[in-house]
Amino acid sequence: MSTAISALDLSKRYGRVAAVNDISFDIAEGEIVGFLGPNGAGKTTTMRMLAGLVHPSTGSCSILGRPVPGASLREVGTMIEEPSFYPYMSGRANLRHAALLHGGVSTSRIDEVLEFVGMDLASRKRVSAYSQGMRQRLGLARALLWRPKVLILDEPTNGLDPVGIAEVRQMLLAVAKQGSTVLISSHILAEIEKLVERVLVIERGNLLYSGSLGGLLRRIEEQRVAYVLEAGDFASLERAVRELGLEVERRDEQRLRVAVAVAESATLISRLSALGVQLVEARREGDNLEGAYLRLLREDGRPS
């Protein structure tokens, strides 16, 4: 499978501050990749460099094997940060303007994308009257307008209600099924988890992780696992976990959450029993992307 998006030693400096620091990654054609990182980590700057809006200080990037900026950007659809429009024009007129600018987009395609994002009925209203959710949908429609082979989406579900988020997810899955490559950043990690197979994690301009989503979860799981424990005698449970020197967090009046190394987890129950704790329930917490992501950032020295 050939490479759709490639970044090689990509850096962007603003004076002494490195917004993006020497990152490299490849995304294969047809992949959906999540781009994770806290605010100010360098996600948007990286996406802007990939879209040819910001010139890298060093390094290079390419789309579909051709350098950026260049003609390959005509195969790219973007939605970077909050989508913006000419407010005095209708949604449809905004799409028409973008279509004319790009060239080679038929009027029927405008109708098609408007219908795809569920904006066909509101498309003749001025954009200034649109809600945040409507603007997000219209932004997505514009990104899809010229059937791009590569989609770069920065927080595409921002401002959407849960139904809207689920709809956008279905739309993106449908687009990816048609062979488009998608690089998507989002703060809603549960959404990323449902959408992508691979993630890139960036923090303070450095790429912390690039690999499969499962790999990220496993990497964390290998280090710590968490149990929620409930005992008939809560005081004895509390005393016992402290005696064992475990990381402990009180969940409520009856339950504690403890984190143990994977190697110790097999013996946790028997050690507690040995200390006289009668457990009512011991439930291993399912590790999710959010937990994994936050711990990955903590490993990097970021205060939690």
Added chain:
Amino acid sequence: MSALAAVMQAELFKSLRKRRTYVLAGLLWLLLPALMLLLGRLMESNLGGSFVDEAELVRTLVHELASPFGIARAGLIGPSLLSPTFYIIAIALFAGFLMGEEKSHNMWKTVLVAQPKRAAILLGKLLVTMILLGALMAGALLSGLLFGTIGTLFLDTGFSGQWGELAQLYLLQWLYAGAAVSFAFLMIFMSRNVSLGMVLVFFLPALLEGLYAIYRATVGIQPLNRLNAVFQALELQVALEGLPRYFFTANLYAPSRRPLIDLLTPLGADFAADDNPLSSLLRADLSMSHSGLVMLGYATLFLLLLAWLFTRRDID
């Protein structure tokens, strides 16, 4: 379709949805010719038959102001006389929405992805501004003809006039305005703020020229003093004295102010005299070829700066 054609089509599409395009056209195509007709009618009815009635003089004045040729000529001269002039206001407003709106509405990130060829974007926007300005000016010529024709129904006017020369001056003024368009684009893009950019377009040339006038009036150029000794040592004194001949505003409106000079000279105006207050405004001493070269120089400078800035700047 080429990238340039695509950009021009898209920008024209946008321009036609902008109310200010129609407001400017309304002012120049309807208000100005209507006022000229009204003025002609007032002169004819109030001066004709009064004690100042010298039939031929009144008839000539009415013809010069409210005939088809007179109104068409006013459509060229009028916009260059106010301060800031109607031309520069129109150019700044066009540049404001064709070049500044992308910044104020955060649209560069969309425009430059839909059409990544920055040179095509810039050139397309410049050409569309020139087209809009050309349409505005051509409309002024045609509406002058139309309103003047209506005027012939109730005024003692005819169609005589130097139409070929007038059309040529319209064309020249339009070409000269190219320098002002590139200046407006540069100011608006450079300042990253439409309002500030427009203020700079309106007042920066006048400010610089005013500073020169203050320098000339206070320090003086002829006597040897600390400030102008440098110019004298570098033998640049003559250039410094001749600087007003290269001023932006003095040369920009040369084609549209030329008919006014031609109109006033037979009435006894002496533009060579230093004490004539109109001399510095109309700059009768500047030939059309001199002004053309100066404007070409300005346009080249502004366009080079603009192209350099536009292709290099990061879009944040």
